[in-house]
Amino acid sequence: MTHPVLEVKDLTFRRGRPILKGISWRVEPGQHWCILGPNGCGKTSLINLITGYDSATSGSLQIGESVFGDDDWREVRRRVGLVTNTLTTYLESSEPVLDVIASGREAKLNLIELPPPVVRREAASLLQQVGCSYLREALWGPLSQGEKQKVLICRALMAKFQVLILDEPCAGLDPVAREHYLQWMQSLAVQPHSPSLVMVTHHVEEILPSITHCLLLKDGQVHAAGAKHEVLKSENLSHIYGAPVKLGRRGERYSLRLA
Numbered sequence: 001m002t003h004p005v006l007e008v009k010d011l012t013f014r015r016g017r018p019i020l021k022g023i024s025w026r027v028e029p030g031q032h033w034c035i036l037g038p039n040g041c042g043k044t045s046l047i048n049l050i051t052g053y054d055s056a057t058s059g060s061l062q063i064g065e066s067v068f069g070d071d072d073w074r075e076v077r078r079r080v081g082l083v084t085n086t087l088t089t090y091l092e093s094s095e096p097v098l099d100v101i102a103s104g105r106e107a108k109l110n111l112i113e114l115p116p117p118v119v120r121r122e123a124a125s126l127l128q129q130v131g132c133s134y135l136r137e138a139l140w141g142p143l144s145q146g147e148k149q150k151v152l153i154c155r156a157l158m159a160k161f162q163v164l165i166l167d168e169p170c171a172g173l174d175p176v177a178r179e180h181y182l183q184w185m186q187s188l189a190v191q192p193h194s195p196s197l198v199m200v201t202h203h204v205e206e207i208l209p210s211i212t213h214c215l216l217l218k219d220g221q222v223h224a225a226g227a228k229h230e231v232l233k234s235e236n237l238s239h240i241y242g243a244p245v246k247l248g249r250r251g252e253r254y255s256l257r258l259a
């Protein structure tokens with residue numbers, strides 16, 4: 001039996017009030033997903049549960065063959081890469097960029113011990129791949145938003161991950177940097193052994209051709225989940241955003257405007 005890359009069943013999350021109300025979602029090998037939904041609908045909460053930063057109130061969660069509760073989630077976490085701005089608040093400003101990247105190997109923040117030279121070399125090579133070799137000797141704190149995003153991607157790539165979760169990866173990037181970044185993600189997604197990408201975004205313009213599926217959330221519930229071309233429709237988006245919107249398509253890219 002092939003295991004899903006990721007599966008959640010009837011997942012609920014309460015913090016004083018219900019935040020996620022019975023989410024069921026399955027990511028199969030070879031699929032790349034995009035999660036869309038209005039502010040406060042529970043996108044980040046869902047990701048925090050998947051990455052083990054928070055615990056679900058009920059329901060089940062599985063990454064590959066590992067089930068949350070049965071397996072050591074610290075080990076499982078090494079298979080889930082996460083790129084999120086929230087990480088930026090946990091990282092020390094004085095942390096060298098190479099150590100930030102190297103810390104992805106162990107899924108740990110702010111390394112106490114120096115990473116081994118072989119790991120630092122891998123980190124430097126990843127930095128080169130994203131066009132940021134000039135940051136080899138830099139510290140984390142003063143980096144620009146775009147540089148931080150690229151360093152976090154490198155950090156995620158250090159892990160032996162099956163899933164790479166990108167929480168609003170283009171936030172803070174200028175339009176040209178955003179397009180370069182998206183092209184780079186596209187080239188990553190089409191590599192033969194690419195991890196499954198799960199991208200959270202507010203902008204349909206950022207949905208890459210390689211994204212195969214979409215999960216639409218509203219009020220902590222799944223409104224629609226499935227193949228991109230079936231789910232990404234004006235009526236579904238109007239429903240989740242609570243206003244009439246019109247989805248446009250140009251080639252393999254999308255746009256959205258108020259109807």
Ligand SMILES: Nc1ncnc2c1ncn2[C@@H]1O[C@H](COP(=O)(O)OP(=O)(O)OP(=O)(O)O)[C@@H](O)[C@H]1O
Nearest residue numbers: 015016019037038039040041042043044045046202
């Ligand atoms: N630990 C928590 N304690 C209390 N409330 C929380 C907690 N985590 C999330 N929430 C609340 O749950 C709701 C969903 O938050 P979440 O950050 O998941 O939304 P989101 O879809 O990622 O929103 P955005 O698009 O604005 O980033 C919000 O109303 C938030 O205030």
